[in-house]
Structure formats: C-alpha cells, structure tokens
Amino acid sequence: MVVEALHGGADHISAEEIYEQVRDRYPYANISTVYRTLELLKELGLVTEVELGDGRVRYHPAERGRHHHLVCQKCGIILDLPENAISNLEDVLFHEYGFQADLRHLAIFGLCTECRN
Amino acid sequence: MVVEALHGGADHISAEEIYEQVRDRYPYANISTVYRTLELLKELGLVTEVELGDGRVRYHPAERGRHHHLVCQKCGIILDLPENAISNLEDVLFHEYGFQADLRHLAIFGLCTECRN
C-alpha cells in the first residue's frame, strides 16, 4: 500500500501523507510501519528522498527518473526542472572544484512567475 | 554574545554551538534566548540561515556575503563556492523558466576530491 501511495499520489509525498492514504484502506496501520517500509524501499533503491524545505522528508519513486525542483517560497508550488538544465553546473563543479556533485532531486528556492510581482 | 559567537566561531554555526559558547561566558543563559536572538537577527537581515543536511539550521552573518556550499556526504567537509559559479544557473532559471531563484547559501551535496575514490 505504501508503494501504491507513492505511485498514485502527488509526486513528492511525505510519510504523513502516505500514512493517511494507507489508513484509509486499513485503519489499524501505524506510521512506524510506513517509515520502516520507506526505509526498506530506500535501501532497495526504489525511492529517493527530497527535502523541499518544509521540515519533512518527501519521497519519490526512483523509476520516475531524476529531476530537480523549483520551490516557490510564496505560494509553495513545486515546479519540476529537467535534469539537463543543471548538467552544466555539474561539469563546472567537477572540473573547477574537483567536487563530484550528487544532484539528484536538488531543491532550489525562489519565486515563481506568478508570485514574482 | 550571540553576535560575537556568530562572528568568532566557525563559518556556519548551529544554535546549539552558539549556545555552548554563550554558556561558557554566562552559565545561566538559556537556549531559548539564543533562538529568540537569532530570530531577531534574522528579521533585521543580519544573519541568514542555511540547511546543510544534518537536520539542524545553521547561521551565517549576512555581511560576510553570499556564497554556496559543497557538502561532502562522506567526510562532512564544507567547501565554500563563490557566488558567481552559479550565476549562470540563475540566468537560465530566470529566462527559461521564469523562476526568480533565491540562491543565497545553496547547499549542494556530493563527494569532495579526497573522498571520490
């Protein structure tokens, strides 16, 4: 049920939100089981974690591929950013700083088009 | 004393670390006062917050200028990255996605030169 919630719900779902979905179908479920299942899926490489700045970890099915996030600090909308928009940065960091960046699911904060004014 | 700790200590200091320094000089001090002072300094624009991935907020004097952080996930070292290394990204996000990124103190995770092997 955790896996189904990950695939069926919003793209970046928190443990709490997964828990709610699971509990709708099986009211005795417990949030610690959700966390333990997510931990397992993480070890298996099936989900990745993202921290989108609201103090809770969010989860994302790994098979949906990498992408980055533009998080609007005003309205909270999360825009997906294709991975290649940042590949140039990855090169610069590697060649000029010797740093091998792990740019999976980078979160960049700022203001979206709507909220810019 | 909070301000002095911010300027005297490590570049990105946590509330807990500030608290320790303050308490060395004034043992009756309380951590809630540290948090309240940091909140005040934040409103005044004198400090900025950074989240460097260890689950606690770190603080940085605003006057020391912007820069970004390369955080090694293996050895934990924090390398400073000049702001202009990323200005290109800022332009791309703005022109291609209409997103006004707030790239103060971005944290990028990965592996440093030492730990890459």
Next chain:
DNA sequence: GTACATGCAAACCGTTTGCAGCCTA
C-alpha cells in the same frame, strides 16, 4: 509602572526505537 527580555519547563513535530504479540514458513 510599563514594556520588553530572560529563565525555566513543557509542548511541539517529524522521526526512530524497544518491546511484545502475531503470522508465516
């Protein structure tokens, strides 16, 4: 005497853990 800063303790919230019971093999 009024406003504001402080210490203290308790609450908070997301996450983790110890333990006992249960199911399955």
Next chain:
DNA sequence: TAGGCTGCAAACGGTTTGCATGTAC
C-alpha cells in the same frame, strides 16, 4: 519453532511557546 513484520507507546532531537520573574527606562 524460528524469523520477521506489525502495532503500540515511548523516546528522541531540534525548535518553539506559555508563563512568571526580572530588569531597564
């Protein structure tokens, strides 16, 4: 009968809050 998963409750760690006292102006 042994292993591992679950529910439950309690702990955890960083941060915030309510309240009563203190201090300065």
